[in-house]
Amino acid sequence: MSVITAPPISPVLQSMDQISINTIRTLSMDAVQAANSGHPGTPMALVPVAYCLWQQFLRFDPQDPVWPNRDRFVLSNGHASMLLYSLLHLTEVRAVSKDYETLGEVSVPLEAIKTFRQLDSRCPGHPEYRWTSGVETTTGPLGQGVATSVGMAIAGQWLAARYNRPGFEDLFDFNVYSLCGDGCMMEGISNEAASLAGHLQLSNLCWIYDNNHITIEGNTSLTFTDDVATRFIGYGWNVTRVGDANDLEMLARAFRTSQDTKDRPTLIIVDSHIGYGAPHKQDTSGAHGEPLGEEEIRLAKRNYGWPEDKKFYVPEGVYDHFRQGIGKRGKQLRDAWFARIAEYRKQYPQLAEELYRMQHRQLPEGWDRDLPEFPADSKGLATRESSAKVLNAAAKNIPWLIGGSADLAPSTKTRLTFEGAGDFSAENYGGRNFHFGIREHSMGAILNGMSLVKVRPFGSGFFIFVDYMRGSLRLSALMELPVIYVFTHDSIGVGEDGPTHQPIEQLAHMRSMPGLIMIRPADANEVREAWKVILQLHHEPAVLVLTRESVPTIDRTKYASASGLARGAYVLADAPRDNPEVILIGTGSEIALCLEAYEQLTKQGVRARVVSMPSWELFDDQDRSYRESVLPPHVKARVSVEEASDFGWSKYTGSEGHNICIETFGASAPLKQLLKKFGFSADNIVAAAKSQIARHGSTK
Numbered sequence: 001m002s003v004i005t006a007p008p009i010s011p012v013l014q015s016m017d018q019i020s021i022n023t024i025r026t027l028s029m030d031a032v033q034a035a036n037s038g039h040p041g042t043p044m045a046l047v048p049v050a051y052c053l054w055q056q057f058l059r060f061d062p063q064d065p066v067w068p069n070r071d072r073f074v075l076s077n078g079h080a081s082m083l084l085y086s087l088l089h090l091t092e093v094r095a096v097s098k099d100y101e102t103l104g105e106v107s108v109p110l111e112a113i114k115t116f117r118q119l120d121s122r123c124p125g126h127p128e129y130r131w132t133s134g135v136e137t138t139t140g141p142l143g144q145g146v147a148t149s150v151g152m153a154i155a156g157q158w159l160a161a162r163y164n165r166p167g168f169e170d171l172f173d174f175n176v177y178s179l180c181g182d183g184c185m186m187e188g189i190s191n192e193a194a195s196l197a198g199h200l201q202l203s204n205l206c207w208i209y210d211n212n213h214i215t216i217e218g219n220t221s222l223t224f225t226d227d228v229a230t231r232f233i234g235y236g237w238n239v240t241r242v243g244d245a246n247d248l249e250m251l252a253r254a255f256r257t258s259q260d261t262k263d264r265p266t267l268i269i270v271d272s273h274i275g276y277g278a279p280h281k282q283d284t285s286g287a288h289g290e291p292l293g294e295e296e297i298r299l300a301k302r303n304y305g306w307p308e309d310k311k312f313y314v315p316e317g318v319y320d321h322f323r324q325g326i327g328k329r330g331k332q333l334r335d336a337w338f339a340r341i342a343e344y345r346k347q348y349p350q351l352a353e354e355l356y357r358m359q360h361r362q363l364p365e366g367w368d369r370d371l372p373e374f375p376a377d378s379k380g381l382a383t384r385e386s387s388a389k390v391l392n393a394a395a396k397n398i399p400w401l402i403g404g405s406a407d408l409a410p411s412t413k414t415r416l417t418f419e420g421a422g423d424f425s426a427e428n429y430g431g432r433n434f435h436f437g438i439r440e441h442s443m444g445a446i447l448n449g450m451s452l453v454k455v456r457p458f459g460s461g462f463f464i465f466v467d468y469m470r471g472s473l474r475l476s477a478l479m480e481l482p483v484i485y486v487f488t489h490d491s492i493g494v495g496e497d498g499p500t501h502q503p504i505e506q507l508a509h510m511r512s513m514p515g516l517i518m519i520r521p522a523d524a525n526e527v528r529e530a531w532k533v534i535l536q537l538h539h540e541p542a543v544l545v546l547t548r549e550s551v552p553t554i555d556r557t558k559y560a561s562a563s564g565l566a567r568g569a570y571v572l573a574d575a576p577r578d579n580p581e582v583i584l585i586g587t588g589s590e591i592a593l594c595l596e597a598y599e600q601l602t603k604q605g606v607r608a609r610v611v612s613m614p615s616w617e618l619f620d621d622q623d624r625s626y627r628e629s630v631l632p633p634h635v636k637a638r639v640s641v642e643e644a645s646d647f648g649w650s651k652y653t654g655s656e657g658h659n660i661c662i663e664t665f666g667a668s669a670p671l672k673q674l675l676k677k678f679g680f681s682a683d684n685i686v687a688a689a690k691s692q693i694a695r696h697g698s699t700k
């Protein structure tokens, strides 16, 4: 263990660079110590890297941290959160309201740093978007940040291609920087994302890899001997190295190299010493996830030439130093941009209006004017097919609704086919059809990054593969981003592909996730209503779950209007005088079966009601009187029908209700055989309804 020690000198004899760096180091150490938990070592090591970037390069105005053309900084190694919080504090980043208005107060006051990791502190354990202004994305699950940064860079290129015009070539030209560690480099998601970023030649992207050879269990020699540089060269990146994380000059040179590289992303590999300056913990995993201890902090401060007894000490001149650096540069750039956008508005009023609405998460006027109505049709069409029609009709009128698939667009039908939609590629950054490749997990993170830049992204795949992207999807929900996920092949309806492709527990998974809206529409008109709801969401990701196989288009002159979908569940068919003795509740493709059973029951004099319940979340959001009008509490005879696990259904059917469901992983066979094997038939529903009435007794 070699400890690099600085001579003990007083702060006044250090350069402002050095004082600022050591202020961040000591704030980080003190905060982790006060919290008695957290990660001190990585902030201590990486401060010069972040300091050099922020103070010299980052085009970021602390007074307006949501200015659209700002450079983005993503701390992918989110455990080093104190590094980011210290920067936000010292640069005096302002708080921003939910409506994207800057408020007077600072985002991270010193008090928040002193209460790092405590309830309601603006400095939670890991950086959280929406909670702390200036945090560009939530990080903590390793690999997510870097993958999200790719989405931000993609969105930057798309905005530039669409909105930069003659005389305004630099309206959008922001760079995206992401700091990451060994963990991020090992995670599969970062490999997926780096591969796509290289392929797309995203020159506005720069990752900085903290090559400190340490993870939690010890030295990386235990697990990680990749030649990272060669790997990234293989991905088509520009790779450069900085041999000493304290070398501000070499760091600046590396950032300049990144800026000058116009044809590919850049990886800067920085060799650092975790816990830099702590005599017993430097270069050990002991500096990773626990406080240094009072004595070690004292010794580290001595090494930095810092007053050993001072805590949360910000020497005079430090705030001003940042004001003169990033503050002044950022404000000038930001003000100049807003002056330019005023000019732009005069010359390109329509485009400027688009930008305004997009940045405020509003929709264009008349966005829904072309949405199709579908006539009743007993043969019908697959909901993925009706979705294709609705999506295309909406996207034509919402220019920033853009997205694609993880190599399944021909199956998920999410391709935008109207004239001018185009394909996004290194040669055409203005295209609206994205090809994420077979990279579901990073597709989710990339969609998050795109959404953070405020375009409206959608991504699609087979519903079963939601398992591959749960980590990213969870962050969409946690960050309250209106990302749209379109998942098709939603049940055993996929037939012959068998258990590996038949979602069983995925509906239950999605329903258990806070903040997510899932909709599984029953027919083409419910699909239209579903898209209407989804496109008007501001703070929730949506999961649209669609069939591969045809479903009848319900006759809405006979049964209730599909507009009921907006309330999550509605009475589709009812007993005379709205007085049912049994309720059949279904979703998606199973509604057709419920209606068949309903007709049989009605003929036999049984008073049945069919409730179409495409979205639990939307229904649960309704007031009690509506919910009880759909599911009257006194009607206890209830049958749910869904080709999936029954997990959670007793919430609506009661513990004495009957759930027609699947308790295995499905099977490989033509759909007809599967329906028989698993008991999805009108006859079975009828039988279950009758036995429910027998069990609970009929209502008057």
Ligand SMILES: Cc1ncc(C[n+]2csc(CCOP(=O)(O)OP(=O)(O)O)c2C)c(N)n1
Residues within 6 Å of the ligand: 042, 077, 079, 140, 141, 142, 143, 180, 181, 182, 183, 184, 187, 210, 212, 214, 215, 216, 274, 288
């Ligand atoms: C997906 C994921 N798995 C595991 C963890 C737990 N974890 C947090 S930090 C860390 C080690 C990271 O090592 P490295 O990125 O090299 O960070 P350093 O200790 O060098 O700062 C682990 C395993 C996590 N945050 N995310």
Ligand SMILES: [Mg+2]
Residues within 6 Å of the ligand: 181, 182, 183, 210, 211, 212, 213, 214, 215
């Ligand atoms: Mg490491």
